[in-house]
Structure formats: C-alpha cells, structure tokens
Amino acid sequence: QKEVEQNSGPLSVPEGAIASLNCTYSDRGSQSFFWYRQYSGKSPELIMFIYSNGDKEDGRFTAQLNKASQYVSLLIRDSQPSDSATYLCAVNEGDTGRRALTFGSGTRLQVQP
C-alpha cells in the first residue's frame, strides 16, 4: 500500500506570514508530485507540480522536492485569508501503469487576518 502522509492541521498562520506545508511519501518509484488546494465543499484544484529535486517557484508558491528523503513541501509566502483551505499532496504511482495519483489526507491551513 503506497502511502502519502500529511499533518492534518489545522496550521494557523497570521496574514502576511509564510505557511509551510509538508508531505512524505513511501513509493520510491514516484516521479511526479502535485499540490492541490481544496476549499470547503469544492473540488481540488491544481496549484503546483514538481518533477525534479530542488525548488520550483510560481508566484507566492514554492514547491520543494527531496527524493532521497521522500519529502515534498509547499511554501506559501505572504499568506492571505483567501489561502485558507485544505492542501492535498499527491504523488504518481511509480511502479504501475495506471498513471494514477495517490493523495494524502490533506493539511488544513487557516490564515488569520
């Protein structure tokens, strides 16, 4: 059973601060890593993906990947109340042909005004 682990939170940060969300995964064959944001009652929406070790920046978001440690993180700079949501980490199944993603249970982020 491939696993993706996230702290369920809630992670509470003040407006303008940096929010750091973390994820570990068990499948060493995984090559693609994704962060989704899900507002309450809505469907998940893709915000970042990363394939290579290191950092990838997109606006206020930075994804970080360390395959040796099997660790993925998402940094949100200048956090806004509109960032309050559940963030889902997802990784591809490395050793199957299904092209399916395994999801963590999500971390709930609360940005306090």
Added chain:
Amino acid sequence: DAGITQSPRYKITETGRQVTLMCHQTWSHSYMFWYRQDLGHGLRLIYYSAAADITDKGEVPDGYVVSRSKTENFPLTLESATRSQTSVYFCASSEWVGRSYYGYTFGSGTRLTVV
C-alpha cells in the same frame, strides 16, 4: 463549454438501490478516474480507465462498476447501495504529453447519501 462535468451534484438514495453517477469530459483525455473522499481517509481511487474499453480497479472497488464505451464518458454505478458508500465522489481526467504529466482536473463532485 470545455471541461469535466459530473451529475447529479447531490443524490439521496435508499439502501439496496442501484445508482449511477455520470462523468463527462470534453478534452478527449485518455485517462479518467473515480475517487471517493471521506473524512479521515482523503481521496481514495475506486476505478481507473486508460482509454475507451480499458478499465481497472483501484484501492476501493468493491460494490462499484464502471464502463467506458466512449472516451468522453465514464459512469460509475453502485450496484446495490450501502450506507458505507455515503461519500463525496470525484471524477477526474488527465493526459500525458510526451513524458510530461500535468496532473488531474477534477469535476465538481457528487455528494451521495445512502439512507
């Protein structure tokens, strides 16, 4: 409009009834997926399809049936609904471009309650 649509958005059914949840995408994506989302379990894969007439079981397939006669449609049927199948169901589609993979796009979800 282009996208992925699910219907119905909400459904209440009785134990033992057959229920079909619909999923339609307009991108001609090869891959389509059904997930259920429950508190404490996150998103769990029910069934997956790589193309028309190619389907495979996911993590929690028991009690569900899928078909994919056309690329754009991927219905999920609960053969005899049970209360444990009360959940939010998400359909998703995706595609690979060369060796690049850009993840899923999800439908809006169907909230199913079995009473």
